[in-house]
Amino acid sequence: MGQVGRPREFxxxxxxxxxxxxxxxxxxxxxSINDLLDAMGLQKGSLYKAFGDKxxxxxxxxxxxxxxxxxxxxxxxxxxATPIAGVQxxxxxxxxxxxxxxxxxxxxxxxxxxELAPHDPEVAELLRLHFDRLELxxxxxxxxAQDKQEIRQDVAAETLSLFINTFVxxxxxxxxxxLDREACQHLVQTLMFLxxxxxxxxxx
Amino acid sequence: MGQVGRPREFxxxxxxxxxxxxxxxxxxxxxSINDLLDAMGLQKGSLYKAFGDKxxxxxxxxxxxxxxxxxxxxxxxxxxATPIAGVQxxxxxxxxxxxxxxxxxxxxxxxxxxELAPHDPEVAELLRLHFDRLELxxxxxxxxAQDKQEIRQDVAAETLSLFINTFVxxxxxxxxxxLDREACQHLVQTLMFLxxxxxxxxxx
DNA sequence: TGACTAATTGACCGATTGGTCAAAAATAAA
DNA sequence: TTTATTTTTGACCAATCGGTCAATTAGTCA
Numbered sequence: 001m002g003q004v005g006r007p008r009e010f011x012x013x014x015x016x017x018x019x020x021x022x023x024x025x026x027x028x029x030x031x032s033i034n035d036l037l038d039a040m041g042l043q044k045g046s047l048y049k050a051f052g053d054k055x056x057x058x059x060x061x062x063x064x065x066x067x068x069x070x071x072x073x074x075x076x077x078x079x080x081a082t083p084i085a086g087v088q089x090x091x092x093x094x095x096x097x098x099x100x101x102x103x104x105x106x107x108x109x110x111x112x113x114x115e116l117a118p119h120d121p122e123v124a125e126l127l128r129l130h131f132d133r134l135e136l137x138x139x140x141x142x143x144x145a146q147d148k149q150e151i152r153q154d155v156a157a158e159t160l161s162l163f164i165n166t167f168v169x170x171x172x173x174x175x176x177x178x179l180d181r182e183a184c185q186h187l188v189q190t191l192m193f194l195x196x197x198x199x200x201x202x203x204x
Numbered sequence: 205m206g207q208v209g210r211p212r213e214f215x216x217x218x219x220x221x222x223x224x225x226x227x228x229x230x231x232x233x234x235x236s237i238n239d240l241l242d243a244m245g246l247q248k249g250s251l252y253k254a255f256g257d258k259x260x261x262x263x264x265x266x267x268x269x270x271x272x273x274x275x276x277x278x279x280x281x282x283x284x285a286t287p288i289a290g291v292q293x294x295x296x297x298x299x300x301x302x303x304x305x306x307x308x309x310x311x312x313x314x315x316x317x318x319e320l321a322p323h324d325p326e327v328a329e330l331l332r333l334h335f336d337r338l339e340l341x342x343x344x345x346x347x348x349a350q351d352k353q354e355i356r357q358d359v360a361a362e363t364l365s366l367f368i369n370t371f372v373x374x375x376x377x378x379x380x381x382x383l384d385r386e387a388c389q390h391l392v393q394t395l396m397f398l399x400x401x402x403x404x405x406x407x408x
Numbered sequence: 409t410g411a412c413t414a415a416t417t418g419a420c421c422g423a424t425t426g427g428t429c430a431a432a433a434a435t436a437a438a
Numbered sequence: 439t440t441t442a443t444t445t446t447t448g449a450c451c452a453a454t455c456g457g458t459c460a461a462t463t464a465g466t467c468a
Binding site: 207208209210211212213246247248249250253254 | 442443444445446447448
Binding site for chain 1: 229230231234307309314317318319321322358366367369371372373374377390391394395397
């Protein structure tokens with residue numbers, strides 16, 4: 001039993017990717033339906049039939065971004081030999097967002113957090129779930145690293161995880177205007193140093 | 205010689221403050237001229253005569269915010285007994301931006317950085333100058349703190365300054381959706397701990 | 409070949425956007 | 439009182455906004 005009716009002439013995920021990149025570059029409010037139609041190569045009716053209204057399309061693009069980002073983070077962390085190498089690899093994967101060549105687009109999740117979260121419960125909830133799971137994954141990895149003495153043990157893993165996520169958010173925000181790739185690399189270097197140094201236990 | 209012509213019926217700075225709070229709450233694109241007129245209590249012609257167009261008004265509001273923010277930071281730092289107490293006091297002044305009661309508006313400078321910096325050279329330049337002077341002030345303070353051994357000396361003051369500013373930006377961004385005042389306080393506590401602990405010099 | 413179903417097309421909608429401008433009003437100076 | 443200068447007012451503008459929908463098209467199935 002094949003599909004009934006006229007077949008869709010585009011791939012949902014491809015169109016979603018194109019929409020994502022427009023929203024990513026210009027933000028939600030500054031993106032018009034016509035901008036989206038141009039980028040996605042669709043007519044108005046097709047867009048509304050396939051994705052609903054502008055807000056719904058944004059949510060779907062955001063969901064896709066978050067899912068891909070989480071999977072990439074998992075891959076970075078789990079494919080490395082040691083926990084700390086995994087974290088380091090994840091940091092490095094972020095430099096692409098800092099690049100000047102990359103149009104200073106920053107992280108789409110942080111952008112959405114800043115522009116929409118305070119007034120948009122659905123966006124806020126998606127981001128809350130995403131950052132929560134990210135911090136959970138990070139905390140687990142840090143705990144392993146602490147067991148291996150790769151990371152300081154005098155601060156709880158959950159605390160370090162939240163700290164790191166907050167710091168990375170700031171780096172992504174600052175990358176939208178002030179920080180180039182090199183500056184971000186230096187910042188991550190500093191972060192790694194602070195995570196690895198440790199106050200010595202008082203020697204009795 | 206008094207002023208010639210019909211006198212203005214409102215205070216420039218008061219109106220600018222009202223505009224600032226509208227832009228702060230909704231962002232640039234989501235704020236309409238009518239929103240501004242309502243909040244400022246002006247008619248269209250008066251606004252355009254006094255402030256130019258929407259973009260120009262935004263720049264003036266941003267400049268005012270940055271100037272007041274910088275002066276407040278200076279006050280926090282310089283009115284305390286020790287450098288580290290000054291930095292601590294500055295951190296505490298940020299918690300107001302994290303408060304749930306405060307409508308999750310975050311930091312207007314970080315908001316503007318995220319929404320506009322990549323496409324708006326004038327906004328980008330204002331923010332660059334602001335963050336640069338902020339980091340300079342912070343670096344000087346940290347250097348003093350290092351001399352007094354209040355802060356770790358194994359990382360350069362300029363490096364710590366950029367690190368702190370980046371971290372604070374992230375905290376402001378995350379405060380727009382996920383972090384309440386308590387979480388921000390805990391994060392600052394962690395930051396202070398990391399700044400004060402220090403890798404021991406290798407004992408020979 | 410029709411019948412049925414779903415996607416495409418683009419004209420069309422009212423509302424809102426940022427912005428302009430001529431007329432009226434309010435002051436100081438002459 | 440008149441003149442010069444500036445601000446206020448609100449009607450007005452073209453352009454764009456997000457969104458709808460009837461007609462057309464392209465498939466599958468009987």
